[in-house]
Amino acid sequence: MTSSNENGAAPDRKKDGRAVPSPRTADTARQRKREDDRPGIWVGYGKLLAKFRKEAGYTQEGLAPILGYSAEQLASVEQGRRPAKAPLTEAAERALNAAGVLEILQEDVDFAKLPSFFRDFVLLEMEAVSRFDYDPLLVPGLLQTEAYARALFEGHVPMLDEDAIEDSLDARLARQKILTKSPLVDFSFVIGEAALRQELGGPDTMKEQYRHLLAMGKLRNVAVQVVPIGRGFHTGLNGGFVLVETSAHQRYGYFEAQDIGHVVSDSKQVSTFDLRYGKLRSQALNVEKSAVFIEELAGER
Template sequence: MKAVRDVWDTRTGRAAKAKEEGPDLPGEWSAYGVLLQYLLKRAGLNQQQLGDVMGYSLEQVASVEQGRRPAKAAFTTAAERALEAGGVLEALQGEVDRAKLPRFFRNFALIEAEVVSRFDYEPLLVPGLLQTEAYARAVFAGHSPPLGEEIIDQHTEARLNRQKLLTRVPLAELSFIINEEALRDPVGSPEVMRAQWQRLLEVAALRNVEVQVMPAQRGFHPGKNGPFVVVETHEHKHLGYFESQGVGCVVSEPAEVSTFALRYGKLRSQALNVDESARLIERMLGET
């Protein structure tokens, strides 16, 4: 895992890679398209015929087959049935979905999907795993330089897909500490924020999830250095993760991960407890 950090922590190397890749589409989408093309030929169908059977337009089928757009889960389900694919397209769906994520986050997304525990401190925004669709869309819409509508759609869909971790079986132990300022800072319209606060209360009611709020004006605390995540993999290996300005870094050095865990423990003790945090969010709802 150290190699992952070396890649993502080197700003000049990351920038060079991004420039070299340019507008190239994810290889996962192309691989899916090649497999779809093979299945079409095996079934003796063309793109138009498959679209008619599935209820999709010729353009939609063509764009997926050519790797220009990612297949959504509903498309894959319909294609599996129409082509009697035997599950081979469904086996690729997770990779196709993951490729919708921003490039810098994809390595950690692979780790995140299988963790047994995940502890998250976020001072600036509601954590991605807890965001509503409208809140996530507002975050991506504010990106600089601006993202195209299709990219916003893909990133939003991928972020919502990650939220399967909240209810995945076996359940993962999940903890979130969010600065009060992040909850009060308007992202999108007042309606978006109200729905987001309500979503936080709903998620906090899950038995494997804890949501705590770090109250405003708490003074200096270990979270002032920025957001970070600590996870435990299914192999019981502990890793850290942090990101800033479109650069993500996975930390595997035991001493550094231990520091992250120590800081998170202190933050947990300094934040409002779970019940106090829920009451604060309820008061915020009542104030609007």
């Protein structure tokens, strides 16, 4: 007869004198690992959502359809296993009279969806008065369409599961609000021609992406320039980078590769980035010629 330990799980079996976790014990360990990985803000948000739901007299099954979720999905949000999306928060605020409490937390919920290596930079980005970006191989994240960004995340190695793809996509699109926030941030994007010719998601996705670039370039605080292939040496050949000036007039650089990001705060290094970016803008097509270039790629000329 098999005995059980204090929590009711079957004891570890013995193999060659070593303990071997039972399947039940292994499942419990994996569950605890998943729970330990939950961002604290997701857990806190979920507890508040559950509190407001109960106070309003709803069951999960009763509230879920009002929020556009299944009962299982709502349970996952309340348990902090998946993050709330902005539409859920907006619907919950209306249905539960949450007085803006959940809405206040949404930005932090979105922030926790970001890769850990990227969060320090995003904190600086949120305080930016100017942001200058050079991308040689991909359309900059702040200018990506949903379909283009989805193609990137679906091709990620190692492969992401569906929830991770949706969370990453939601976080990227949420960051794009900075383009039109008040007060306006001064944006400059210099993009390598290779980034525009690298087809992601198919021809329709790329055509939509070209049109989106043209639309964003018409915003009065956004400049989009293209560096054509064949220009010879230019100061962006060492790779992409970003320059940010915060509201406190502190300046930082940032660069990343292979899912590793690095914030540069040393004033001498930041000054070098600034010099290179200034040269790069002068070597790129101007804003008007860049728009014509993108229109030609979109087949609209």
